Amino acid sequence: MYFDMGKRGIQVEELLPSEMTAAIEENRLQGGLVPLVDAFDLPDGLRTVSGFCIATVSSAGSVKLHTKAPIEELAGATIAVPEEAPTAVKLLKVLLTLKHGVTPAAYVGPDDPHDGQLMVGNLGLRHRRGLRGFEHTYDLGEEWSRWTGLPFVFARWVMRNDLERQDALVIEDSLYTSLQDWADGLYRVSGPSDRVPIHPQEIHVYTQGLRYYMGVSEDKSVALFKEYLAQLEKN
Numbered sequence: 001m002y003f004d005m006g007k008r009g010i011q012v013e014e015l016l017p018s019e020m021t022a023a024i025e026e027n028r029l030q031g032g033l034v035p036l037v038d039a040f041d042l043p044d045g046l047r048t049v050s051g052f053c054i055a056t057v058s059s060a061g062s063v064k065l066h067t068k069a070p071i072e073e074l075a076g077a078t079i080a081v082p083e084e085a086p087t088a089v090k091l092l093k094v095l096l097t098l099k100h101g102v103t104p105a106a107y108v109g110p111d112d113p114h115d116g117q118l119m120v121g122n123l124g125l126r127h128r129r130g131l132r133g134f135e136h137t138y139d140l141g142e143e144w145s146r147w148t149g150l151p152f153v154f155a156r157w158v159m160r161n162d163l164e165r166q167d168a169l170v171i172e173d174s175l176y177t178s179l180q181d182w183a184d185g186l187y188r189v190s191g192p193s194d195r196v197p198i199h200p201q202e203i204h205v206y207t208q209g210l211r212y213y214m215g216v217s218e219d220k221s222v223a224l225f226k227e228y229l230a231q232l233e234k235n
Helices: 017-025 086-099 121-126 140-148 165-186 200-208 216-234
Strands: 031-035 046-056 063-067 078-080 106-108 116-120 136-139 152-160 210-213
Touching: 017 031, 017 046, 017 086, 017 152, 031 046, 046 165, 046 216, 063 086, 063 140, 086 116, 086 140, 086 152, 086 216, 116 121, 136 140, 140 152, 140 216, 152 165, 152 216
Parallel strands: 078 106, 078 116
Antiparallel strands: 031 152, 046 152, 046 210, 063 116, 063 136
């Protein structure tokens, strides 16, 4: 989503997903990709941008739960979760409680003793085939898709409403152009990623499972996820 921005003089800063919404609200950034759960009830000064999102079709690839016991036997277990991925953590809680009917004893940080660990992003990709000492691995996107028959939306692009109209249009156009340039370049990848040890063929498989625009299925998925979160709060 950012390939074209440097050419247009748009400054790009890397922040953890959990920090994005506050940075935009405080006007430190004019826009960015925020976790889905942060995009549910946006303040008046923010809006979503033309349906841009990060969604998985059937499997996430980079959002993995590694456990010592099968997922349906995690009642009373301790699960380590990352603070920087609020949507993935909420999805995990929905899947464990409502799909599998289990309630872990506690959700803790990665440095605490645990019976299972949720890994996301590059860390999730590095351990996509499994994690030593944890016999079972579950892809949360796949768990959701098998349960609902829908894709899962992890993040949405958000922008400040007070941004000058011309600047907003430039950013939107840059997002379209960046995604097109990225797609064109993807099939010219001939070597492994320099950030994650992953083969080009695996990169193609992983990225083919991603979608970047909200459609009917994505809207249905978001609405269903919100319903499940409401059920979770009642339990």
